[in-house]
Amino acid sequence: MRYGRVVKYRRREADARIARALGVMGGVVLEGPRACGKTSTGSHHARSAVRLDESRSVAELAELDPTGLLEGETPRLIDEWQLTPSLWNVIRHEVDRRQAPGQFILSGSATPTDDVRRHSGAGRFARIRMRPMSIHERGRSTAAVSLAALGDEPLTGVRSDLTYQDLAVEAVRGGWPALIDASASDAREFTASYLQDLMATDLRLATGVRHDPVRVGRLLASLARTIGTEVTTASLAADVAADGAAVDRDTVRRYLDALTRVFVVDEQPAWAVSLRSRTRLRQQPKMHLADPSLACAALRLTPARLAGDPEYFGQVFESMAVADLRASIESWGGQVHHYRDSTGLEVDAILELDDGGWAACEVKLGASRVEAAEAALLRLRERVDVGRTGRPRFLAVITGTEHGYTLPSGVHVLPLGALAP
Template sequence: MAYHRRIIDETLDELLPDLAAVALEGAKGVGKTATAGQRATTVLSLDDPAQRQVLAANLDLVTQVPPPVLIDEWQLEPAVWDRVRRAVDDGPTGGRFLLTGSAGAGADARIHSGAGRIVSLTMRPLAFSERAIEAPSVSLRALLAGGEPPVAGASNLRLSDYVEEILRSGFPGIRNLPERARRAQLDGYLARIVERDLPDNGVVVRRPAALRAWLAAYGAATATDATYTAILDAATAGEPDKPVRQTVVGYREHLQRLFVLDPVPAWEPVFAPLQRLTRTPKHHLVDPALAARLVGIDASGLLRGDAGSVVPATGTWLGALFESLVTQSVRTYAEAAEARVGHLRTKNTDREIDLIVERGDGAVLAIEVKLAGTVDDRDVRHLNWLRDRIGDRVADRVVITTGEFAYRRRDGVAVVPLALLGP
């Protein structure tokens, strides 16, 4: 199959000539190997038992083969990380190593040990613009730069199309399968997490059904900041024998290391004028299609407005999944622009903004997500509140919708259909 460039390719084009080693981290199936392979002269695949055995017997092999060297699934032979780090210390020539994998037990310490030598980049499932459905006409980077750039364009997508994209997923190897095969692959992906990936990383899963129930409850809490106690209670409703808190915390930490959980942290501004902000993250799985499969809902159920939500939240669950779809793309675009993403909520919940994209200098792009094609004054009130509070630090204000047109309101807020937003 022909390779289709990803947004992270531009980052790699810029960084790799000057950096000796780059690690592409992310959940399984997001396309790390295909992207890294475009730049490799030598590929060492550690999920191949023969290659893994050879490398384990001779770690120096990584310095003896022609560079750039791609070491795929490096976490299966953890000592290779330290060998690459030492090789970078010995000769920091750019473009020598690419490592791909999903960090597992103990990997945090290794990644920390490589700080300054091995640069880690996170890769996620396909952002909306990478799906080649429509050409984006509005750049997140331009919005983040400030100055309220012109916003225009028209989209042919409607709500049902976005529902289809939620269910198809952003996993390149899954999304184009026939519908039944796609569902089977997503189910298999979830089963592998419980039955193989966690045990392979040293996690003993004594009650797989209980872990699966907790994952379903977490998926149902998508785009909320529900407490972990509420999620556990939802997962074990009516069961007297609940997993102990320490067990659940362990599962959660490992699932996050494997990039299966991808929560959005609460925004903590680098300046002081905003007080009483919550520090609770918003819950997201790496792809909203996984949440839909865990809860067991299809397109007709989402369009009917079936609750689906195990953890109560405002709005519809389809709205939460759409917000997760938007978040998946915004995080990819923001990372390409060297910006970080958080969410804003005051402790008394009277103010909330779905996504805050912050530049290194503290300027922010404030984003609300709306599952509708129209926007009224009520939808932008929190965006305008933030501008009133911090003034010019707000580079721009945006509402992302399922509508047809991209435009600016009279108050300057940009209204952009998701399909028209790009990096």
Template sequence: MNRKNMTESDPTTPTPYQARLADQDLKAALQRAGGVLITGPKACGKTETARQIAQSTLQADIDPELAKQLEILPEQALKGATPRLIDEWQIHPILWDLARHEIDRRREPGQFILTGSTAPGAGAAKHSGAGRFARLTMGTMTFLETGHSDGTASLFELVKLPAGEKIEPRPSKLEVGDIASRLAFGGWPGNLGLTAKQAAANNRDYLETIAAVDIRVPDSTYRDPQRVKRLLSALARGVGTEITTTTLARDTELSRDTVREYLDSLERIFAMQNQAAWRPHLRSRVPLRETPKRHLADPSLAVAALHADADVLLRDLEFFGQLFESQVVHDLQFMSRQEIYHGRGADGLEVDAVLEIAGRTVLVEVKLGSSDTTIETAATHLKKFNERYVAGADNPPVLLVVTAGKLSYTRDDGVHVVTCGNLGA
């Protein structure tokens, strides 16, 4: 996968479709289910990915005749070559039940693709769609998808390695400055081919739209844009951390109830998500904390919210490290197609990410640095966490340190060290 140019642009040349990890997932889902629901933040590429396979399209958010049609001849909205894409279906929630009934009638897979950037309110769809719809979540592009990672250190291959077996050392061409630029630029498909300045302007516009328009969409409730922007800035400062509603309320001068309500709305438009705390399968005398970590839909939104850029990140390595961890968690989620957890004991022992692949637990520490001391500290945390919470499981866990360094390899103690420039699906 070729890395995209982020310094030059030709506005007269359309950017071609960039292959996504979701492409094959969508094809597979259409082979097993009557419909596929694709959710994710606006502008993450849901519609373009669906269009690569859809044979007809209904755009529910801009079709001026659709409301009348659904009132008089609702079944006509579903007519068209299949798979039929119904974009932003939640604008007219009846489309969900119409599609469900039509899937039951046709009794064939691959009939509809429904995309949505807003989770519908309670009762919007009268039936869950179980047995009719497969579900696919998309996010912004990973380092692998934008070509910043060569993918030579496959996450799934690491899981398949027998305990004690090492990966072949491999270098990465990605520089720390490249990583800072990519975090500021973001993984938005619409930014591909733009300059860094243009991408930054788009990211700031995205935040303005969230604050002024999108956050009201889930329940048609007015929310003060200035308050929303204060909350987004507070989330940006605490990105990738266990920042609490109490802290957010103090930082924004909002009530805790208001913060909770705003956070819920941001989650429903997929602008932010919580990285839940992991719970071990085995009983442990040492309790794990249950506070989630907060992430925005893309680390570039945190950069935009704080009016920062790549140069600022290089001067503020602590914040750079937070963003880097958030990006790695984001990429692990969409490369593994699994929910990513974090683990922290009451005594402070922690790992940055926990996931399950093919019956094996993967424990991950994320480090911007890659010095021997930094890697040793990360490896020690992984081994201690494993001994306390995971040891005794049927399959030994994979212990992984993801860095911004220049080399991927396996240590003598079995801990894998993989750079973000090599990390692949």
């Protein structure tokens, strides 16, 4: 079987940030899940490269002659550098010695084990998180709305080409560069294999510990069912122990930590903000997977089965939207949070922008819930102490519908298939 392959480099939303960082920092560390495109992107910005996973001899050379391995035109890509963690200090010292920006690009699909001898790299490296491709990066968006330019002005002529069924296909196929042109059936085989490799090999290589693949699989299925929610460790432990054997929270936490180290579990933190009232904020993060396609794979969903379950598809769609927002906002140096307070008010995505501004988005798959989403956004604006935070740059409901427009309240309705950075 052949998967779709990217022959020509596809522009990534992280490209501009990588270029900026290489102009001022000694190096850039590209982090993210396996197969999300780190090597292609690193190669695009590099003038020479070495892959530590290419052969055993290369890995041995990294141990025996690390300084020689670093010789080459700059920026020099060191791919899968975490396979030889001792390189970190060597590269750090080499950056200090050269005293020039743009020397190295390090890419890796796992975080090495903690080592007290390994310096943080502060002041020398910029860490940039890469994720699977957004709808825009895949070339599926009409790009009618630029998030960077969005403000209070009313929207006109906004349209998405993606139907409800198209969005289900995109959810199951995911944003993996190798699957850009793949069929849904080929994509399902790819993601199923991805999860099998993760459970059997990737976690052991990243942590040095063999985790029970059956229980890891149950944990992934539990995370898939609750994707985009504030699931507790206790409820996850109950799911993992479905065979009757006791599983404590500490074991589940170790599994989660291992999945986080290979960038498969992706937490969306709660927003810490000053409120006008004495309402208490809830601080539990929402849990996402690296790509919603992994949730579909863990539950063995086809596009038709996903489309036939609008309630669960709504959860998956929210995770798709959050992933796309992260790809755009993080490329500017911003972050994406969520909001929930003790009164039950929830907002799906709070965008903290690089200039200190903020915006808020609710995510609703269908048009029937736009009114409720609008009301939640307006209540949030009333509760936030705008004297400290400033007024929101914009309020928006991201939908799976065809048309975009602006409501009389000023809240925008934005189809996911019309967004651009």
